[in-house]
Amino acid sequence: MKIVESFGDLQKALGELKQSVGFVPTMGYLHDGHLSLVNKAKEDCGSVVVSIFANPIQFAEDEDIDNYPRDIDRDLNLLIDGGTDLVWIPTVKSMYPEDFQTWVNVEKVSIPLEGKFRPTHFRGVTTVVSKLFNAVHPDKAYFGQKDAQQAVVIKQMTRDLNYPIEIIICPIIREPDGLAMSSRNIYLNDQERQAALCLSQGLLAAGDSFQAGERDAEKLRHTVKNVIKKESLAELQYISCAHPETLKELEGNVETSLLSMAVFIGQTRLIDNVLLGNSKS
Numbered sequence: 001m002k003i004v005e006s007f008g009d010l011q012k013a014l015g016e017l018k019q020s021v022g023f024v025p026t027m028g029y030l031h032d033g034h035l036s037l038v039n040k041a042k043e044d045c046g047s048v049v050v051s052i053f054a055n056p057i058q059f060a061e062d063e064d065i066d067n068y069p070r071d072i073d074r075d076l077n078l079l080i081d082g083g084t085d086l087v088w089i090p091t092v093k094s095m096y097p098e099d100f101q102t103w104v105n106v107e108k109v110s111i112p113l114e115g116k117f118r119p120t121h122f123r124g125v126t127t128v129v130s131k132l133f134n135a136v137h138p139d140k141a142y143f144g145q146k147d148a149q150q151a152v153v154i155k156q157m158t159r160d161l162n163y164p165i166e167i168i169i170c171p172i173i174r175e176p177d178g179l180a181m182s183s184r185n186i187y188l189n190d191q192e193r194q195a196a197l198c199l200s201q202g203l204l205a206a207g208d209s210f211q212a213g214e215r216d217a218e219k220l221r222h223t224v225k226n227v228i229k230k231e232s233l234a235e236l237q238y239i240s241c242a243h244p245e246t247l248k249e250l251e252g253n254v255e256t257s258l259l260s261m262a263v264f265i266g267q268t269r270l271i272d273n274v275l276l277g278n279s280k281s
């Protein structure tokens, strides 16, 4: 496995790879969710490139990127075991030199859900992913369904900017007890870790109710709310039942929909979602 930092070294190393190239962008502190993306890229492509870059411009000022968990040695060991060919670890300075002033902004689908509470987040994501795509030129790029809105926003950007890249969205990977894997789970103490199960349990309850024939969007949202309300350490920020592609909030009867939410467990903000009426969920 080759590890590079500069754009120049990246270009040289890319030239030595077998086609086709599968790309997994990450912010590091890898878990089985990331490794599932690497595995899928390995299955699909001749070479696998992973980037590790905790992207400062997708964090708001009060979101404290300095405390974002990092363990580069552990990450590299996991990537070697996973059969990654090339790891790119750009520096903040090389990505955002002092006079940096160009943004990629996807409009409509960045606005609701996460966008409502993190209004500068998605332009940070789309700007960095665009820069990463421009540098790596992958054939396929892999993202997790855990960040459901990010997946929609990146697909939109890829279409709108004519990137010749296939975007592959992989299923959420969960701990055995249902908690969706996230680098942020490390912030939870034992009590909070237990409390955090209310997210997946809320979604499960709504999924069961959907299976049993419930189709009303408000009732499905309500089922999740009720589960979260019972957990004293949890504070629901939003629960949404939206169209899975436009992300418009739905009312009345729904067939396929994205049920998604953000919940504070103590100081830690967690997100989770399920696609209802979709075999991939």
Ligand code: PAF
Pocket: 025, 026, 027, 053, 055, 058, 125, 128, 129, 147, 150
């Ligand atoms: O999903 C993430 O880890 C990040 O948002 C991404 C796509 C690597 C961009 O920084």
